[in-house]
Amino acid sequence: MAMAIGSLSRFCGVDCRLTNPPPFLSFSSSSAASLSHHHPPLRYAVLGAGFAGLSVAWHLLTQVAKDLNVCIDIYDEFGVGGGASGVSGGLLHPYSPKAKLLWRGAECWNESMKLLSVAEAAMGFKETAQLDPEFQGLIVRRRGILRPAVSMKNLTLFNENAQNCLASCRIEKVDEDAAQTLVPNLSLPFNTAFYMPEAVNIHPQRYLQALYLACESLVKESCYSGFGGKELYFHKKSVHKLLDLKGEYQAVIICLGAKADTLPELSGKLPLRMCRGVVAHLQLPDDIGEEYPDHGPSILSDAWLAIQGRRSLYMGSTWDWKSRNSSPNVSTAEASEALKELLPKAYAIYPDLKKWVFAEARAGLRAMPPLTPYGSLPLLGCVNDMVGGNSKCKYWFFGGLGSRGLLYHGWLGKLMAQAVLSCNERLIPSELTSWKNINR
Template identity: 70%
Template structure:
């Protein structure tokens, strides 16, 4: 559990402790600000950056540099389906479901407020998510979720007529569907751009004079090795997803499983008069359907295990294979998708966490011991978010930011740091 902030030493003492534990001479806080490097500009990286700014004392000089060779949302985060709800497809409420949900919803609101009326299209589509029960095992698991649902994100059982009122002609073979009215569908790229803007706005708010205070900068640079950051930063946090394993210092030392997923974009042809209802929810099943409006949707996702291909570019052959896999699954729930036309596809390489007795949990913690040697800064990892990065990123980004600022890994639940004890 997260320790109460009152159990921590005073802020200034924490930062002095962080500096004096190193081999190099301590640097006075009056001489320069703390400097952190955030590697990766997806869900994880931007959440950590926001919380480093938000959680640090207002009078603390702080500079945050984000490094990403593509830019905001250039990796798997930017091509995710964007469906946000706190429930496991296996029927178990996540251990920290309430915290994860609360913090992710908070970040969505922060991003929307930062974008204001300047956003080109929606950031968060609040139409709920619907999941029909397709077999008896599925029905029992979802009933378990209904019994243990969060008050802030209800899951309720509805019959076939109610489900088809939301989505005409929806297939409901067991006469039961599970509706989450507070669940949302986000546009990943717009959300990440807006969260980056929120970080910039927070820096301006905390540094009104333009001198000292907080600084925040994005660098579109390739990251070749961690040692390139030695001597420049007080802390480095690795939020690179599957690419973390490509760093020479970490290669083969992380218990990550990689999986490439292809997502298809479909549109309703102009000559089709019957649009998807504006109030209609997105759909979860063997293939998910994330509606972007009345005439646009994303369908996903494929699972190509052990792939090392992180390119977002999808070839014609890969697109064809993905459609052959996804369309039968999607049409078995929503037959109307057969009237929609394929426009393009995109892909991302997910970093899937290891299987543990506690489930498949992300990887958090300080990796100084894994790197070995005597370094001039602390190195941290926030990875293995898998297919649930949107749900995890808010709360876990806050946890690792607090741990970095305090130089105290014990602020992170031990289940999330236990991966370091697994022999590779």
């Protein structure tokens, strides 16, 4: 069966051969002949296979003119979701910690939900079960998010800001009885919590893997459409210098998160602040009978609890500013420090967590953007002036998603693809490109 899938994939311009796969899929591409059309394909390189990179790849494939051939090469040495995106908590909603709708929150929320639907649809492919039986877990847990009020100031702000919530992601004020119906034994210092029933909890790695499968499927479908052909290749390797790619592509889109600063052409030129975050995986022991409620929401507080099931959750996150450590591995000492910091905050809201035990910890290095009058917004735009070299190749940057990559990636990936395909930076809101005017 693997032979048949591989043959079809190469014919369609997708190299699916597995080479040392990580937890799910990791593709190592080899050179393949272009589809037999009259004109060579437009070639684009996407550096990074996290939230930003895969959103850009998907939107490039869907927005390019139907009669054009396009080839997309994705580069990521850690595979799909192998960086900070795959370590994120996966809590998706369009609000600030003060329950205020974030900048362009409606557009970001809607586009992220669209991409989630795309990824969930991709889970239906038979190849999924054949490539990885463990991939049958859910991508999205549509069980809402609960945010307790932990101070009087907190309560006042929530009350005020919740009045301007989106109809598609409501914020409901609930008292202690109603909150404990959702999560038994929940502790509410001010007898009030704010419930977002439509907010979702994503499993980040499963989501990213499914979104890559959706890109593959789209490429395969183009083989039979009679229109222009699409090609997609995954290179499990890093790019050390941008100028090494200058003769190969119409455009290179840099979506490397914190690792973008390691590129010699961009090092020291990006107004990013690095912050390492540790997330702990906790499990309920087998001898404990009282489980987390099957339809119970995740919890947002000074420490968040992203519920993965009745006996499994993730707790986060620490904030180690100025760290340059991008390894997902967490030492025993680092894990111990993280638990010492996070557990008291979580116990204060959910005392039953004391029955749970530590399973493992993982970490990611976030690239945090500068603060603007509109909040901490991601950085987008053309960076040819920083890179230099051959002007025939356009270099674009999409980064600084910080801790809100899941919310921002859908809409901003769409905007970036539109700007790249049209070579027009003005399609990107000025709030996202003004960082280039900062005196570095």
